[in-house]
Amino acid sequence: MHFLAPADARSWIEVEPDSHFPIQNLPFGVIDRRGRRVATRLGDTVIDLVELADAGLLALAARDSVDAAALSLRPRLFELFLEDASALRDNAALRARALTPASTARMALPMPVRAFVDFYSGINHASNVGKMFRPDSPPLLPNYRWLPVGYNGRASSVIVSGQRVRRPWGQTKGADDPAPVFAPTRELDFELEMGFFLSGGSTIGEVVPIERAEELMAGFVLVNDWSARDVQRWEYQPLGPFLAKSFATSISPWIVSLDALEPFRVAGMAQDPPALPHLRPGPHGHFDIRLEVSLKTAKMTRRQRISATNFRELYWSPAQQLAHQSSNGTPLEAGDLYASGTISGTEPGTYGSMLELTWRGSQPIRMDETGEERRFLEDGDEVTFTGYCQGDGFRVGFGEVTATVLPAHLG
Ligand code: MN
Secondary structure, three states: OOOOOOOOOOEOOOOOOOOOOOOOOOOEEEEEOOOEEEEEEEOOEEEEHHHHHHOOOOOOOOOOOOOHHHHOOHHHHHHHHEOOOOOOOOOHHHHHHHEEEOOOOOEEOOOOOOEEEEEOOEHHHHHHHHHHHOOOOOOOOOOOOOOOOEEEOOHHHEEEOOOOEEOOEEEEOOOOOOOOEEEEOOOEEOOEEEEEEEOOOOOOOOOOOHHHHHHHEEEEEEEEOOEEHHHHHHHOOOOOOOOOOOOOEEEOOOEEOHHHHHHHEEOOOOOOOOOOHHHOOOOOOEEOOEEEEEEEOOOOOOOEEEEEEEHHHEOOOHHHHHHHHHOOOOOOOOOEEEEOOOOOOOOOOOOOOHHHHOOOOOOOEEOOOOOOEEOOOOOOOEEEEEEEEEOOOOEEEEEEEEEEEEOOOOO
């Protein structure tokens, strides 16, 4: 059931024109407020949907987690918050119970993460990494344009924006070292990604065709797939990343539905060779989402933007990624999270990781406010991603995913 809000619709809740959360968005999340409670957001106001359910204004199946039933309430939320709708607007007591400022709301994971898969569909990122790690070979491996490369990550370390990230220990080995050492990573990095949660699933042996892939998606979040590059270089062959990626993955708290993103659909980049039939996409499987990365060191008072790019820079669309995952009949489950892979543009300043922005540390980033330099992340650094779609007079956005780096535990 699709519901597209008209572009000129306005809410009785105040929403600034540059807010990520107008009535055209109506995302779903969970607030930590006398327990986990399903919520939505308009402008700088968070609305506790459990209170609205208890008042009889809507029916909620699960009260503590975003599920398919909650997602189907979006048209009802639109009705309740439209500027001339009085049921909640004119009920001061209920408003006082249900509405809370976003600045004080404590956000939790929107749903329990059942599985975490990380793709590698940012073709400019994959090319850059290939050039750095395998300088004597073609930057893309032969399979790259035939299938969306990915790996099974770790669900238990997916955390919500605001939660701090501890610098991990790991094995690293320089090219000339006789043996590896076990020590805190010296090449801590972020990866600018987006991800989709599933709200539906499939049974073992069932293959979800690409035409139906989007029906299973709850919506999108921003993803910071934290990485330890020195650990990654030593461990990743032959089976792929393992501990270099599994210590933390941060996500933004609001799931933005595909219906809210519908006006911002775009065609993807041309695929050459054409995908095999089971991965052959519809014409508009990508989304025009502007993405930014900012960094604030412990000495700085404000964030500095260090990268800007767009979700369109993916070679494989989300629908192609999910169709590939399902193509061998593995069961899909509500709560599965699929991350896109690092999203980089084609120019310096549009890259989605420190590895690329500093070209493996050789071109440090200078912080304007303090004159500090960064090759990789240092303790106390705060990394923030934001993302939004620009409509005609409104934005549909994701808010932010932010986290600060904590020092490693003592050995
Ligand atoms: Mn990644």
